[in-house]
Amino acid sequence: MARSDADRARRGRTRPSAAGRGHRHLDRPGAAADRHPGRVGLRGDGGHAAVYVPLHTEDEFLDYFGACREATGMQMLAYNIPGFTGSNIPLPALRRMVEMDWITAVKESSGNQAYFAEVVDLCRDSDTAVMQGHEPHMAWGLTLGAAGVVPVCANYEPQTFVRIVTAAREGDRHAMEKAQARADLVRDTLSVATPAWLAGIVYAMGALGFGTGRPIPPLGPLRAAQRQRIDRFQPAPPLPFSIPPPADTLKN
Known part of the structure; x- marks a missing residue:
């Protein structure tokens, strides 16, 4: 002053x-x-930089998700993404949420295969669906028993991820592995701005006509070489579109 x-x-x-x-x-x-x-x-x-307040104990998670459950009558999904939140939902807390019918689904994006397998196992006899959110593990997760996938790169090339799920449901392992390889290529191409990989997704969506293509701070813009890599990439041809009938649960 x-x-x-x-x-x-x-x-x-x-x-x-x-x-x-x-x-x-x-x-x-x-x-x-x-x-x-x-x-x-x-x-x-x-x-100051955007922050999360990480939770650590089972009671903290149950208090938090319980408050969310009381606040709305909508279906609720538990999203585990410790790479961003700094918190990993404890399996006992997740089990309690499933037993109390708080959640319709779990999106599991930790990339921890042992943890994911435990989540699939504890949800197996319930109406709670498990969604694989870690793109490199989609084919593996579907084979293990995941009900579906929730990949960020599906915003750019949804047909590839539809192929993975369709192949898994039809038991076509070759087609599933082929689609997984394509998904890996899409992810590696768009995630050029490591560690701020979301900037590449935003730019790629802008190239398709969705949004401005400019990431919001604190994410910075891509460098020229990164933009060129995405610009040279060709999305796969679209699939025929159809709307499936409504299902009682996500597991259907």
Whole structure:
């Protein structure tokens, strides 16, 4: 703060203040200052990186998911992605959620095959479906008993991932492995901005006409060589489209 500002502040002519931007909960005090600091008379604005508050114990996870369950009558999916959240849902907590019928499905994206196998096993005799979210393990996960896959690269080339699931349901191992190899190529091509791989997905979707192709900060734009690699890539031809009949559960 400049000395003249400090002098005026002491004389009551102005009040130098700053707002910090963190979590954007609109119902909490100070939310207006977070969103529009200039509109409420604040002269400074600070920011910090987006963060998650990691959970660790079984009770913490049950409290959290229990609050989510009480807040809505919608179907709920438990999403395990420790690479982003810094938290791995404990298997005992997941078992309790399945037993209490809190969740319709589990999306498991840890890449931990032993953990995934445990999740499939504990959901086997329930109506809770298990979805493989780690793309390199899709064929393996479907063979193990996953009900489906939830891959981010399916936004760019959905037909390849449909082929994997269709081949798994038909027991066509050769077709499934072929589709998995194609999925691996798509993933390796689009994930050029390691570790901020999502920037490549955003750019690729923009090349198809979806969105601007510009990632939102803190993700930075791709370098020229990275853009060229995606630009040279040719998506697979589309599959005939049909809408399946509604199912009682995701396991169907």
